[in-house]
Amino acid sequence: MLAAGTAVALTGCSKAVGEPFSSGSGRGGPILPAPAPLLPPPPIGPKTPIPAQTITALPGRGANLALTVDDGASPEVVGAYIQFARDTGARFTFFVTAYYDSWAIHRNALRPLVDSGQIQLGNHTWDHADLTKLSAAGVSSQLERAKSFLWNNFGVDGAPYYRPPFGRHNGTVDRVAADLGYTVPTMWYGSLSDSGVITEGYLIECARKYFNAQTIIIGHANAPTVTHVYGQLVDIIKERNLSMVTLNDVLAPPR
Structure with missing residues (x-):
């Protein structure tokens, strides 16, 4: 069902990567290789150093877009995001709420993308x-339990990036987080506003408003709306000549 949903979502951009292309000779004809990913690879070049402090955007010049995806309440949506990454070359930073079973359900599918760097994981508490x-x-406890989960399942701990739930943090929270290696509270410039159920039209309106160069955008893997509009998100990114990046692709964190 997820594969079918993703294919439908990509309709209007181009054929989904990974879908067989025949030569037109009918049944039994040769299968041609899948086309190149719809989205370009991340930029090559020096990374921008960042200090141990809160970030809300990508510093420096460029045409990069960091789409960060929080929570993971829905296994179906997490699975669809993974398929989206496979089909298009999209790059994401997932801020994992480790309590949700989506991450364990999709561990085997997600781990290769984490290992390759196409998907980055950050700490979004237990x-x-x-x-x-x-x-x-x-x-x-909230951060340590999530840290242990990430390490045990994906071989990373998300440091130095953590996203406090609801965006709420203070000096005490940041101090405790830093002691665990999370020195960069990661906020955002704009939101897809999809922590709960919204219309497809409103989500696209938010994307058109906030998908700009050097922005950090927050989305959520909780409700299915986003899985219906992947093609339109790809179109916006391509129209604006943006490159999807993870935080690790472009930032050099504090030592």
């Missing part, structure tokens, strides 16, 4: 608690 309402020990 179960999406408001960290500003917890004790220092509670903050530490």
